[in-house]
Amino acid sequence: MIVCSCNCITDRDILETVDRLMLEEPLRLITPAVVYKALGKRPRCGGCMPNTNEIVQARVDYLRGDATEYVDPTPDVIHAADETRVETDHATAAHFAR
Secondary structure (H helix, E strand, C coil), X not given: CEEECCCCEEHHHHHHHHHHHHHHCCCCCCCHHHHHHHCCCXXXXXXXXXXXXXXXXXXHXXXXXXXXXXXXXXXXXXXXXXXXXXXXXXXXXXXXXX
């Protein structure tokens, strides 16, 4: 689903970027601005910011274990959240085991 029509950014792009950022630095503060920068984009009209924020926060809460299950703010789209969480958890554990 397209979240930002100005930059053609999908919810999948946002989720993948959040996952990558969490793998790189698990304790990093991840905001929509950080996600846009990681995608090499800049918000234009700003109409997507509320939806982008919901997607980012839901994913971060889930990956950090602050939520018992991933609640997709875009329920009409199916994501492999559980598989990504397991991969992220293993990568995070390996990062701290160094």
